[in-house]
Amino acid sequence: MKLSVKLGIIFFLIIFGLESFMFFFLHSALVDNRVEEELNGLLARGNSHRSVLEMNFDKTTISHITLMESEADTDVVITDSDLNFIGSSNQSIHFSKYIQSKTHDIPRHGKVIENNWRKTPFIATVSPIEIDKQVVGYVYMFQDTASVQSLIKHLNEHFLLAGFISIALTFFIIIVLSKALTKPLLEMKEATSQISNGNYTVSLPKVANDELGDLANSIQLLAQKLNYLTKERNDFLASISHELRTPLTYIKGYTDIVHKRNLPREEQEKYLEIIIEETTRLSVLIKELFVLAKFDQNTFVIQKQQIDLHEFLNNIEQKLSPAFKEKDRVLDVFCPENLFLMADPARLEQIFLNLLDNAMKYSSSGDKTVLRVIRKGTNCHISISDTGKGIPEKDIPHIFDRFYRVDKSRTRTLGGSGLGLAIVRELIHAHGGTIEVKSKENIGTQFELIFKGAIG
Incomplete structure (x- = not known):
């Protein structure tokens, strides 16, 4: 019925x-x-x-x-x-x-x-x-x-007439009301049927500002999110297929060359180095995919402890300074003493290494990268700014998307999987913090990280 x-x-x-x-x-x-x-x-x-x-x-x-x-x-x-x-x-x-x-x-x-x-x-x-x-x-x-x-008989006749008229009007009004109530429900049913069949471009008419309106808006929002997730999934599968296929192609091709051809020792080592490099790249990619999968399944665990930020960032500076000097870049770190933060040290180091590595990669000889820490109340503001090539305005909203690269032509040269910033954002959110980016082409980029619970 x-x-x-x-x-x-x-x-x-x-x-x-x-x-x-x-x-x-x-x-x-x-x-x-x-x-x-x-x-x-x-x-x-x-x-x-x-x-x-x-x-x-x-x-x-x-x-x-x-x-x-x-x-x-x-x-x-x-x-x-x-x-x-x-x-x-x-x-x-x-x-x-x-x-x-x-x-x-x-x-x-x-x-x-x-x-x-x-x-x-x-x-x-x-x-x-x-x-x-x-x-x-x-x-x-x-x-x-x-x-x-x-x-009394005349009174009864009038009541019967009034009763029949009332029943007829009631029946008519109920038909109109039931159709008016069920019409948007039927439209929502049709919309959900289309969504279940994979059509996420459904459009529901605007109804009154009531529970039916809220339900229609929820279905519309669900369709939009499913459409976005489907597009993201397809892009993700296409990207991961490309990312996996490229190193595998290199590995297979150079392995066949080394195996089938009688090459000089020097040339064999050259090809083996490429195979090792691509194997390492593939291993890193798979590791990063596992990390993102844990975030998606809400199984990623952050183990916070009190960190002395001044000492912590000095260690990172010592670790990265040789690489910066080798490429003729400058790295400066400014952090006040006796400033402590509740965070997971391994994950916090991963955040800084990723952001500073990107700053080094996307800058030129003589460019400077500055990491500065400022305490504001109970919040810790950390900015990482560089004088590198910057990010085009159209790319800024997408830099935290998985497999998104600003400079696609330099993918193999610069390395990376396109997952680094996506992991950084997830790690910061897992700490209860936020990250924002400001950038201008040929001027530089600044990332600002805000963490709660600063002590000192």
């Missing part, structure tokens, strides 16, 4: 139940109120006759009252204090049983002696006639219940 039909049935049953209850309650209240009005009107008429008779309790007045009631829809019976008939507008035998009832408890303002309009032929009231504080007679008023039943 479709959702719209289910919603329609549920809404209809709920609204129909509420309407039925309200109609029943309103009908009962109106009927009781209408019967009450008839009884009060009958009692008031009897009291009016009683008042006239108390002023003139004679045959002429009695005859006048009975004659007047004979032309009305009601009937009157006037008795003496012993309940003997002394006047009546209708000689009905049905009046006798009401006249024979006890009258000692009738109040001055009268009393309803019959109100069962459904089962008896009359509703009736009685009013005592008092002269000089003595009861001298009674005025009995009767009204045929057929007139009351006719009135």
Whole structure:
């Protein structure tokens, strides 16, 4: 069964139940109120006759009252204090049983002696006639219940008509509402079906700012993320295929040359060095891929400990200074003493070595690289700036993407897998820090790292 039909049935049953209850309650209240009005009107008429008779309790007045009631829809019976008939507008035998009832408890303002309009032929009231504080007679008023039943019948007909109209309108409104509610759900269902089939370019119309709107936005966002992840996966597979194929091609090609050809010792060593270099490159690539895989699976563990940054960075400077001097570059490190940071020393060293190695690779003879540490409150700001070739503005948003290279033409010359900066960003995030980059072509690049929890 479709959702719209289910919603329609549920809404209809709920609204129909509420309407039925309200109609029943309103009908009962109106009927009781209408019967009450008839009884009060009958009692008031009897009291009016009683008042006239108390002023003139004679045959002429009695005859006048009975004659007047004979032309009305009601009937009157006037008795003496012993309940003997002394006047009546209708000689009905049905009046006798009401006249024979006890009258000692009738109040001055009268009393309803019959109100069962459904089962008896009359509703009736009685009013005592008092002269000089003595009861001298009674005025009995009767009204045929057929007139009351006719009135209730007309009321029922109006209620039935109103009920049918209400049900029809309710049914129509429920159809419209159920379709209005289920239309966006059906569109979302179609969108999710397309997403499951690999079509991530679905577009959902904007709906109201409610739960359905939030759901539509979530599905749209999911489709965009899946589209992005699919593109990233395809690019990643293409990149890793290229990165693996290149060193493997070198290794296989030069191995075949060494194996099949009778080469001089010097030339063999040359080819073997290339094979070793490519094997090392392949090993590093696989190692970096394993590191990224751990990040993706949230299984990478950071083991923090308190590090003396001044001593830590001095060791890195001593380790890299020979390489910088060999390539005629300058490396300066500035870090205040007694500054400590909670971090994983091995991973922190990996971050600095990667960034400083890139600064050295992408700079020219005489260029300078400066590593500077500044404490701001409980945060530690570390900047690594160089005067190298810089990064084109269009490439800056992508430098942390996996396998992304700014200078693709120098891939083999500069080495690297295109994963270094991606790993750096993941390592910094794993420490709870952030990294930002600013760069201008032919001016230089600056990376700023911010770590929390500086001590000193």
